[in-house]
Amino acid sequence: MWGNSFAIGQYVPLNSPIHRLDPRVKIVFAGISIIDLFILQDWLSFLLWGGVILLLAFLSHISFSYLLKSLRPLLFLLILTLVLHFFFTPGEYIWEYGFLHISREGISKGLLIVVRLCLLILVTAILTLTTSPVELTDGIEYLLSPLKRWGFPAHELAMMMTIALRFIPTLLEEAERILKAQTARGMDLESGGLVQKAKNMIPLLVPLFVNSFKRADELAIAMESRCYRGGQGRTRLRVLQLRAPDYYFLIFSFSFVTLLSVRFFL
């Protein structure tokens, strides 16, 4: 009953200009910005990128604090990167204690890399926060479909992704239900050594697998009874079509990236 309450892919269903953009455009944008952010090395470029991300966040109606939350899972990695660069970059030392030392180069390099990582995460977060999983897989399928000519299973891949995403909340809900049911039967997850603890999971895992296989069978039958035969000749309910804002956005992002790169290569 509460299955839909698990936040998956953190998609926030709003109706903003960014949400309305074609998913393909957003995926392409995320792709080129990732490449661009890896090429760029200077603070001015990062500052400009920061400004673009702020602008996108503003246009997408997603609160900035919520956007920043997407950094949290990687906080440890960010801090680790920072510390490693601080202490292990050779150069002009500004602080020393025993074998520990911090160099000026270390600080600037560390900060630069951490800011780059943050920008990368934020760009992709804007993509996943404003694009529903279904749109996302649709977009990926479209973008990969030219590869079909060489036998690449673009449709099957997208369908697998859609199904997997669709069933994550269902599985979580089911796991919670079985956990509760077995707890009511006195199941004990805590006690015992490592082997015993692994054994304690059996009452949870076996039903979860059995039910997943059952569900997969049912899904296959349901799909076949609706004449699903793979991507061949399949039409779509929502045909992706580029509209004026999509073109504006593409032109804007390409010119922005080109400008930055020109500065970089000159």
Added chain:
Amino acid sequence: MFIKLEQVSFTYLSGTPLAVKALKDINLEIERGESIGIVGRTGCGKSTLIQHFNALLIPESGRVLVDGVDTSEKKAPLREIRRRVGLVFQYPEDQFFEESVFQEVAFAPRNLGIEGKELEDRVKWSLEAVGLDFATIKDRSPFELSGGQMRRVAIASILSMEPEALVLDEPTAGLDPEGKGIILNQLKELQKEKNLTLILVSHSMEDLARVAQRLIVMDEGRIELDDDIRRIFSQVERIKELGIFPPVTAQVAWLLRERGFDVDPGVLTPRELAEEIHLKVLEGKKVNVG
């Protein structure tokens, strides 16, 4: 007083934008040996309520007392509470994981540290209590049984803890009429013989009419009605507002009342209804049938 709820409220995903208030200010007292039905529309909080009875959920505010023990207390003996108040979830056969029926039913008592002869006695007793033959079924795989047998094994796997109260969420959902009948009869018998407190969540008024004496009607996280089942079924208009349709027997009685016959609207079974019609409508006007 066996189970007592004092101003219990509960919210799912509390503190997030997705928070859902599932229970609002519930006060409830359940005596030992009672047989209670809980009804209400889907999403009215029935399942949330029953999970409070055995401390699977701890109230957000208010308290739940099981035989005087507060479930929200830090050192509350949760396992003991869950043994005393056995909870059978909806589609309980989904939790099967053992290779034989015996092992499946033995899981719960084993977790309580029961072994050997007593374990076997308990498994035997529980399987027989739900009307299954111990010798023929104990070595079969729980996954190859029929739907009705599976459901009964699942109920037995809770009964083997020898609970003092048995709470069942939709125990007859998806079963054929025969399977339904067997389960309801066994539950009724257990309640009478063992003085088991029986709490049944169901959408089927016919089922509840067969087993429950007291009925709790919930709506939007609140208890709207809590009374003798006959008195509730006789308030046809009121309970229809709450999304509940009384059993056909009560509806027929109600239609007869509207036509001016003094039929008791609280009839529960077809037999009772037939008696009422015979007494109050036909008044001995017998016709020869056949």
